[in-house]
Amino acid sequence: MAYWSEVGYLDECEPNRVTVAAAEYARIARLIAVAVPELHGVRSGTEWEGAGRPGYDRRLTDVMDVLTHLGEVAALAGAALDDYAAELVRARVALGAGMVDQEGLRALIARYDRPTTVEPLRWWEHVRAAPQRLDVLTGPLSADAELRARADALHASAHAAFDDALRIERAAREDCLTRLGVAIQRLPDVVADPTVAAHVVAVAPGLAAATVRAAGAPHVRLPGMSDLDGVPPIGPVSPALQRIRDEAARIPRGTATWTTLDYARWKAGLGSTEEQFKQWWIADHSVALRTAAQLAGVPVEVLAGVAYQEIGGKPPVLDLATDKARQLHVDGVLAVAQERVRGEPDQTSYGPLAVQVRRAAETLGYESLSDVERAELVRSLSDPTTNIFIAAEHLADLKRGTDFALVAAEDLTAAQRQELAARYNGGEHWAGDHAQDYARRYTADLPRALAALR
Numbered sequence: 001m002a003y004w005s006e007v008g009y010l011d012e013c014e015p016n017r018v019t020v021a022a023a024e025y026a027r028i029a030r031l032i033a034v035a036v037p038e039l040h041g042v043r044s045g046t047e048w049e050g051a052g053r054p055g056y057d058r059r060l061t062d063v064m065d066v067l068t069h070l071g072e073v074a075a076l077a078g079a080a081l082d083d084y085a086a087e088l089v090r091a092r093v094a095l096g097a098g099m100v101d102q103e104g105l106r107a108l109i110a111r112y113d114r115p116t117t118v119e120p121l122r123w124w125e126h127v128r129a130a131p132q133r134l135d136v137l138t139g140p141l142s143a144d145a146e147l148r149a150r151a152d153a154l155h156a157s158a159h160a161a162f163d164d165a166l167r168i169e170r171a172a173r174e175d176c177l178t179r180l181g182v183a184i185q186r187l188p189d190v191v192a193d194p195t196v197a198a199h200v201v202a203v204a205p206g207l208a209a210a211t212v213r214a215a216g217a218p219h220v221r222l223p224g225m226s227d228l229d230g231v232p233p234i235g236p237v238s239p240a241l242q243r244i245r246d247e248a249a250r251i252p253r254g255t256a257t258w259t260t261l262d263y264a265r266w267k268a269g270l271g272s273t274e275e276q277f278k279q280w281w282i283a284d285h286s287v288a289l290r291t292a293a294q295l296a297g298v299p300v301e302v303l304a305g306v307a308y309q310e311i312g313g314k315p316p317v318l319d320l321a322t323d324k325a326r327q328l329h330v331d332g333v334l335a336v337a338q339e340r341v342r343g344e345p346d347q348t349s350y351g352p353l354a355v356q357v358r359r360a361a362e363t364l365g366y367e368s369l370s371d372v373e374r375a376e377l378v379r380s381l382s383d384p385t386t387n388i389f390i391a392a393e394h395l396a397d398l399k400r401g402t403d404f405a406l407v408a409a410e411d412l413t414a415a416q417r418q419e420l421a422a423r424y425n426g427g428e429h430w431a432g433d434h435a436q437d438y439a440r441r442y443t444a445d446l447p448r449a450l451a452a453l454r
Helices: 004-012 013-044 053-110 120-128 131-138 144-184 194-203 205-215 239-249 260-268 276-282 286-296 299-310 317-327 359-361 370-381 384-400 416-431 433-453
Strands: none
Touching: 004 053, 004 144, 004 317, 013 053, 013 299, 013 370, 053 120, 120 144, 239 286, 239 370, 239 384, 276 286, 276 299, 276 433, 286 299, 286 384, 286 433, 299 384, 299 416, 299 433, 359 370, 359 384, 384 416, 416 433
């Protein structure tokens, strides 16, 4: 049976990074698929008779063979990584369920025993193994059959969920590594004279300059590789997104985050309440909230009020699970509510302020999203500070579609600010009951949000 000490590493895994790497391999495969037919056209369209023609044809054939094999390898690697990312999401969903049960057991134990650093599952197995130990350590818990049955049930369900998480990830990792091994074995053997390459670089000024720049760049790497915290990702980034990243990098970053473990503790009644977390989060990210609102030209009160409504609640892994389920078009395959799964993948919301991928893309100037662009955008939305700036820009877009578009942020009435909150939740359906309920909650909770912002 699996314990937290064996599965806890899954809480730190980031399926999005695996997806980014998979998308890059898929992009390479598509590029090669386009290039090879062009090379065929070059060979057939070249009119040249002479002693050099056979050598030219052989060299061109060699190039096409190498490219074809590289394309096949890239496609194999991309598919292997993409499948692993999907299974990693499933494993993290199972992990989240086990964490909720484990924290429930911890809360039950805490009523009757002194605090302990021992894992709840191991603790319960320890005291349950000897009746006299149960009587001495747990007092009322040992005398209450219903409570003992509840502890047994939480223990069993947590173990089952952890077992599922470990089984899913290990099997997926083994399958992925096997398929990557096959891909590596299919890499073509290319023997080249390095002096020739050096000569080509030397006589091509643009290539030589690019080589020099790359040699001095510490972050020349594929997206999805490790140690990327704080490193600007390489890949297609719109000018608007790059500007936001640059602005977000200039301010102090908050440390308050809402993880799957925080969600499990909250559901179990341990640690801070959701309201306490909301106030701590807003206070911790107050610099980002104020800066983003000022740059976007929206009231910071609206941005903070929206943040108060959105942060906390569901575990972050649920966004990943919903996104993957929508991409796979299999409602109910994951442990998420049906109404969350329905919809297009780009309707999935990410980050503490729950910005939809499609709305972020519109705000940041994307006409359409390639796989790599989408992965980069999701990664930006998942970063709390960047998410705040994107949400502020989205609020500015929403304001431009209102009757008070030309009214300065500081001159907006309370009713106009409430309308902005409704538009943030409902978009074009902002006048509907659901969005209006959201706006009323925004107004009711605004004093608490503003108290935290100060």
